[in-house]
Amino acid sequence: MAHSSNSSFFSLEEISKLKSSFEMDGLMRATPQIQKKLNELDNTELNIAVTGESGSGKSSFINAMRSLQSDDEGAAQTGTTETTMEPTGYRHPSLPNVCFWDLPGIGTIIFPTENYSKEMQFNKYDLFIIISACRFSENDVKLTKEIKRLGKNFYFIRTKIDNDLRSMRKRGRKFNEEEELEKIRNYCVRSLQKAGIPSPHVFLISNFDLNLYDFDLLSKTLDVDLPNIKRSIYTLALPNLNLEIVERKREELREQVWMMATLSGAVGAVPVPGVSLACNIGIVLKGIVHFRKCLGLDDASLQRLANEVRKPVEDLKAVVKTPLVGEITPDIITGLHWGLASATISAVELAFNNIPIIGSIFGAGSSFLVTYKLLTGALDDLTENAKRVVKAALGIDKNVPEQNQSMS
Structure with missing residues (x-):
């Protein structure tokens, strides 16, 4: 997934101000703007509402999006009857600023339609995800009209598609x-259009095989529709269903590298012996822990996968070939082969990574360059290891092209 030179995190106006700050006063003037943006990344919340009638598979969808099984600690309670009595938030286990909200089914005696919103x-x-296991109801349509009135985005998910296909096979x-899926999709779209929803987004999903059917299309649609930082947060919270998702995460994280390195460059300009190196390592340590968590390489994420x-976690850990998944120490950082000994970088290399303030950054000195090289190398190393884990987890043939490799 390629990004334009106007970063996911900065608007064109913000980039213009950032360039002006660098040109006028160098790093010290621009650093607060970058620090503010990194703080936004840490603190911005993404709240996704999941609603629909009882028994539609809301809780199963929420669990699948967080890579949890129904009996795991912290999983949303599932069942054929309404188990949700109030809006219940379920935070992402690795990125707690992402929260899925299980809303009670609309149109029940407890929650009549007129009071629901x-x-x-x-x-x-x-955003809202409206789930149905069969056909979308009149209550679902009423719900979308209220969501639309509030100016929010909404998406229809038709769940349990695997059950429909299995039933057809059992009947011989x-x-x-593909034709049957298209029939189901068209039926849902036509029904919603007749009910007054002109251009509904309808996605066919199996909560137990997210990689199948329309999940990839759903994830890419949300990636386009969400604004700036929330788009990045959403991508980083996706389960590692295939190698393409892992690569999309690398591209998102790459946009954070130059910001971290710029902060290091600002501190590196302070004439205090030892401060520059200490700050480089501190920023790199924090960055590596963040990358590892987003790419699913921490112990908890590996165990969930x-x-x-249904494989021993030791089998997944066995394919990880990097010292960056254990305890990270300053000695490990300074020993990295892509680090302190190779702090040279070209304008072409920086331009390729879509840094919006290339010309000014070259004045940042060795502190920026060392941190940039360390973080970029660590991100690439962790990404390749994350891909190896996905291949091991899903039994992917290494000879199959990456774009064709996903859960099956």
Whole structure:
């Protein structure tokens, strides 16, 4: 996934101000703007509401998005009857600023339609996912009209597609799977259009095989529709279903590298012996821990993936070939082969990585360059190891092109 030179995190106006700050007063003037943006990345919340009628698979979808099984600690409670009595938030286990909200089914006796949006505090959610296991109801349509009135984005998910196809197979019916999926999708779209929803987004999903059917299309649609920082947060919170998602995460994290390095360059300009090196290592340590968590290489993420694919976690850990997944110490950082001994970088290399203030950054000196090289090397190393884990988890043939490799 390629990004334009106007970063996911900065608007064109912000980039213009950033360049002016560098040109006028160098790093010290621009650093607060970059620090503010990094703080936004740490503190911005993404709240996703998941609603629909009871028994539609809301809780199963929330668990799948967080790579949790129904019996895992912190999993949303599942069942065929309404188990949610109030809006219940479920935070992402690795990125707690991402929260999925399980909303009670609309149209029940407890939550009649006319009071639903007020009771559920619709204003606080960034987007809505409306789930149905069969056909979208009149209540679902009423719900979308209220969401639209508030100016929020909404998406329809038709779950349990695997059950529909399995039922057809059990009846011994011969059919073309792609044609049947298209029939189901078109039926949902036409029904919603007749009910007054002109251009509904409908995605066919299996909560137990997210990689199948329309999940990839759903994730890319949300990636486009979400604004700036929230788009990045969403991408980093996706489960590692295939190698493409891992690569998308690398591209998002790469945009954070130059900001971290610039902060290091600012501190490196302070004439205090030892301060520059100490700050470089501190920033690099924090960056590596963050990269590792987003790429699913921390112990908890590896265990969740092992549970999901029903393999021993030791099998996944065995393919990890980097010292960056254990305890990270300053000695490990200074010993990295892509680090302190190779702090040279070209304008072409920086331009390739879409840094919006290239010309000014070259005045930042060795502190910027060392930190940039260390973080870039660490990110690339961790990404390749994350891909090895995905291949081991999913039993992917190493000879198959990466773009074709996903859960099956």
